[in-house]
Amino acid sequence: MINAAAEIVLSFRDSRGSVGRTGLTCPPDTSIDVARAAAADAAAAWQGASNAALVQYSVTYRTVVSDDKPETVADAGIALVLTFLVGPETYTAVKVYAPKADIFDANGDVNVSDDRVIGLIDALLSGAFCDPFGNALLSFVSAHKEEDRGT
Amino acid sequence: MALVNLPPVVTFVLVDETNSRSESQFSILPATTVADARTAANGLIAEIQAASDAAVESYSITYSTVETNPPAPGPGGRVERKGNLVFRTAAGKINRCTIPAVKDEIVLSSGRLDEDNAALAPVVTRLLAAPFTDSNGADLVTLVEAYETFRTTTKSQKPTDRKPDGA
Numbered sequence: 001m002i003n004a005a006a007e008i009v010l011s012f013r014d015s016r017g018s019v020g021r022t023g024l025t026c027p028p029d030t031s032i033d034v035a036r037a038a039a040a041d042a043a044a045a046w047q048g049a050s051n052a053a054l055v056q057y058s059v060t061y062r063t064v065v066s067d068d069k070p071e072t073v074a075d076a077g078i079a080l081v082l083t084f085l086v087g088p089e090t091y092t093a094v095k096v097y098a099p100k101a102d103i104f105d106a107n108g109d110v111n112v113s114d115d116r117v118i119g120l121i122d123a124l125l126s127g128a129f130c131d132p133f134g135n136a137l138l139s140f141v142s143a144h145k146e147e148d149r150g151t
Numbered sequence: 152m153a154l155v156n157l158p159p160v161v162t163f164v165l166v167d168e169t170n171s172r173s174e175s176q177f178s179i180l181p182a183t184t185v186a187d188a189r190t191a192a193n194g195l196i197a198e199i200q201a202a203s204d205a206a207v208e209s210y211s212i213t214y215s216t217v218e219t220n221p222p223a224p225g226p227g228g229r230v231e232r233k234g235n236l237v238f239r240t241a242a243g244k245i246n247r248c249t250i251p252a253v254k255d256e257i258v259l260s261s262g263r264l265d266e267d268n269a270a271l272a273p274v275v276t277r278l279l280a281a282p283f284t285d286s287n288g289a290d291l292v293t294l295v296e297a298y299e300t301f302r303t304t305t306k307s308q309k310p311t312d313r314k315p316d317g318a
Contacts, residue, residue, distance in 0.1 A: 001193075003165055005284065005286045005287070006217050006287075007286075012211055012224075013221070013224060014228040014251070014252045015222050015223075015224040015226055015227065015228050016229065016231055016232075018187075018229070018307075018308040020230025020233075020252060021154055021251070022248055022249045022250065024248055024283055025246075025283065025284055025285060025286045025313035026282040027282060027284055027288050028288075030282045031185060032184060032185050032214055034282055035214075035282065036156075036214065036216065038282050038283065040216075041277055042153070042277050045273040046250060047222070047236065047279045048253055048273060049253060049270045049271050049273075049274050050226025050228070050251060050253060050280045051224060051225030051229075051252040051254055052228050052251050053224040054218050054221060054222075055217070056215060056216065057215075057216050058213050058214060058215040060213040060214075061185055061188075061189070061212045061213075062209060062210070062212075062262060063189065063210055063213040064208070064209045065207045065208060065210065066206060066207065077171075077173070079173075080202060080203075081181075094175065094177075096202055096203055097203060097205055098167050098173070098203045098204045098205035099202055099204070100203065100204050101204075113294060115201075116198070116201040119198045119201055120195075120198045120199070120201075122198075123194055123195050124177070125189065125197070126182075126194070128179050128180060128183060128188070129180070130158055130159075130162070130178050130179060131154065131178055132160065132178045134158040134178070134181045136180065138188075151250060
């Protein structure tokens with residue numbers, strides 16, 4: 001695996017509502033605290049030089065895993081959707097694309113006893129993952145198959 | 152300013168045999184360090200690979216911070232009007248970054264940016280210091296060019312009331 005340079009993107013909105021962005025880079029081992037502080041400093045400096053208003057900045061760390069294409073037929077338009085409980089009557093869903101066909105039974109339902117599905121669920125319930133609002137994943141609720149429209 | 156950190160997002164890029172790509176996104180706890188986020192992401196790769204016929208090509212971890220009380224943009228500013236700053240890196244290569252809606256006062260009559268201008272100088276100083284580098288990790292050493300350009304207005308950036316009365 002190769003860790004690429006960390007990218008900081010500053011987003012600005014002008015008086016017409018249009019958004020412009022600028023990208024900066026830092027070494028891949030820059031901690032998030034240092035990167036955020038640098039981004040905040042840069043944003044303040046940019047704000048002094050720009051007639052647009054800062055609306056957001058982000059720090060992205062990218063890791064290249066593999067450049068090998070799979071040799072088996074796969075369809076990135078089909079997804080395995082796993083739903084988790086995150087709070088009282090509150091749920092979140094995650095998707096894994098091109099799931100292996102034998103994860104589903106003859107009716108297209110997910111076999112939740114499959115070791116691969118269990119492995120995914122266990123990894124997501126390991127304590128590191130949450131919903132987009134920061135609520136930890138509490139328990140697995142259900143799984144189903146979804147097909148995205150192709151582009 | 153009122154900056155709010157959003158929960159970080161891990162995005163896996165999966166590629167199938169036809170070179171089509173999809174992205175799977177997972178949110179991680181807000182206080183997670185980059186090292187711990189990478190560990191969690193690496194741990195999920197094997198599980199995704201076991202369940203998917205697509206190959207995990209890469210993943211990215213994005214920490215976003217939103218300004219919930221942005222200042223009013225300056226009147227007449229347009230993000231298509233860019234200030235370009237070109238730096239020479241320690242490796243002898245060129246690195247460029249931009250300032251959207253660059254202020255009038257910074258732009259000289261020739262279109263060059265005045266690097267001594269009080270509004271521009273802090274930007275240059277900031278970029279020449281850690282932790283900023285080029286995409287290969289080389290330090291930015293010297294400002295070699297500074298000038299104004301205009302980017303084409305996209306369809307979505309056209310004013311919504313652009314049609315004359317009665318049209």
